Amino acid sequence: MNIILLGPPGAGKGTQAKGLAQKLNIPHVSTGDLLRQNVAGQTELGREAKNYMEKGTLVPDELVTRIVEQRLLQPDIKKGFILDGYPRNTSQARSLDRILGKIGTSVNLVMDLDTSEPVIIQRLTGRLVCKKCGANFHIKNMPPKKDMACDYCLGKLYQRSDDNEATIRTRLEVYRKEVSSLIDYYRQKNLLKPVVADGEAEVVLKEMVKLVEQINDSLKV
Ligand code: AP5
Numbered sequence: 001m002n003i004i005l006l007g008p009p010g011a012g013k014g015t016q017a018k019g020l021a022q023k024l025n026i027p028h029v030s031t032g033d034l035l036r037q038n039v040a041g042q043t044e045l046g047r048e049a050k051n052y053m054e055k056g057t058l059v060p061d062e063l064v065t066r067i068v069e070q071r072l073l074q075p076d077i078k079k080g081f082i083l084d085g086y087p088r089n090t091s092q093a094r095s096l097d098r099i100l101g102k103i104g105t106s107v108n109l110v111m112d113l114d115t116s117e118p119v120i121i122q123r124l125t126g127r128l129v130c131k132k133c134g135a136n137f138h139i140k141n142m143p144p145k146k147d148m149a150c151d152y153c154l155g156k157l158y159q160r161s162d163d164n165e166a167t168i169r170t171r172l173e174v175y176r177k178e179v180s181s182l183i184d185y186y187r188q189k190n191l192l193k194p195v196v197a198d199g200e201a202e203v204v205l206k207e208m209v210k211l212v213e214q215i216n217d218s219l220k221v
Helices: 013-024 032-042 044-053 060-073 075-081 090-102 115-124 165-189 202-221
Strands: 002-006 029-031 081-084 109-114 127-130 137-138 192-196
Touching: 002 013, 002 165, 013 029, 013 081, 013 137, 013 202, 029 032, 029 060, 032 044, 032 060, 044 060, 044 165, 060 090, 090 165, 109 202, 115 127, 115 165, 165 192, 192 202
Parallel strands: 002 081, 002 109, 029 081, 109 192
Antiparallel strands: 127 137
């Protein structure tokens, strides 16, 4: 099953993608994570991307598409994937179709995680991320068991540099500018399913699993 997660910053794309990936045993591909790895590794691509990410604007399509293509051509993608953070506009959506066409597959389901602005701000200003394994926590909603240490690998937790209120607002503006044409793109292909994502993480995940099962059943018919 090839799944795309859409939704504003803080909708829970990363959190839910990790849960779904575990349940479905398919890889989670996050362009944000791939870009941050490049920034941390000080690669040429990372150096180019860093400025855009810190401002909360989009990294140029050509750069992001290059890392997505490299990742989607890996053999583990054959069993399916959950794509989080890509595409962000219709040009990226068309590039994705082209890449998937190359490997003889296509998108099966696009879930749009709908979240309200106060929830987004609360979630992002309190988010903590593990430096070692990338797991997500939240100071209040999902606190780590030990202070500033990851529950899974004991890695150090940090706050993302783009999780301050000013940058979050820029990210939201950028998202809103592009999202309606992207939603139309997938609605026309009959792939779009909205998910109410303001609720508790486990409740949202259950709803998403239900949608995946429905699509799975329809693919078998
Ligand atoms: P990216 O890393 O993709 O950031 P984003 O889209 O802004 O999304 P977030 O990671 O902030 O939010 P999320 O929806 O994953 O929420 P999460 O699950 O972490 O991109 C960063 C930057 O990279 C972009 O700004 C851009 O510059 C660049 N970039 C990336 N992709 C690009 C592309 N395709 N093209 C161009 N540029 C690109 O949850 C947030 C918090 O809430 C966590 O603390 C979590 O614990 C908590 N939480 C989650 N769900 C719940 C819940 N149900 N209840 C309570 N708390 C919850």
